[in-house]
Amino acid sequence: MIKELGMQARSAVIELQDGTKCRMDFDLGALAHAEGVYEDHFGRIAGIHEIIGELVQGRARALMAITYGAMLSAGEKITWDDFGKKIYTFENYDRLSETISTEIAAMMRGSDDDDDEAGDSKNAHSRGGN
Numbered sequence: 001m002i003k004e005l006g007m008q009a010r011s012a013v014i015e016l017q018d019g020t021k022c023r024m025d026f027d028l029g030a031l032a033h034a035e036g037v038y039e040d041h042f043g044r045i046a047g048i049h050e051i052i053g054e055l056v057q058g059r060a061r062a063l064m065a066i067t068y069g070a071m072l073s074a075g076e077k078i079t080w081d082d083f084g085k086k087i088y089t090f091e092n093y094d095r096l097s098e099t100i101s102t103e104i105a106a107m108m109r110g111s112d113d114d115d116d117e118a119g120d121s122k123n124a125h126s127r128g129g130n
Contacts, residue, residue: 006110007110009028010025010027011025014099016092017092017095024067024074026103026106033072034068037068038061041080052066063097064084068088071083071087
């Protein structure tokens with residue numbers, strides 16, 4: 001647990017519409033990658049608090065940045081262009097949005113009590129449910 005921030009790292013596996021499974025880690029690496037996405041691909045500097053604020057507002061770029069960052073942090077090997085064409089699609093949007101929202105909220109709470117709830121969410125995604 002990152003005591004200074006009150007956060008706890010989390011992991012998830014999501015099954016996409018086409019059956020592909022992707023790993024995601026929600027940790028400092030994912031947050032740093034998301035900030036890098038804003039700078040490198042969206043042309044502006046944004047801190048993670050701003051990015052999470054945009055996620056809460058339903059901004060698609062925030063979901064895109066955090067999803068890509070979480071995948072990179074988990075060791076997935078995918079380019080930004082392939083991510084945008086093969087994973088961040090209309091067909092996968094609801095699954096990605098639900099997983100990212102659930103895991104970021106649990107990470108920010110930093111509580112071990114949420115593991116059962118998150119596990120149920122991850123299992124639903126791995127079964128392809130949404």
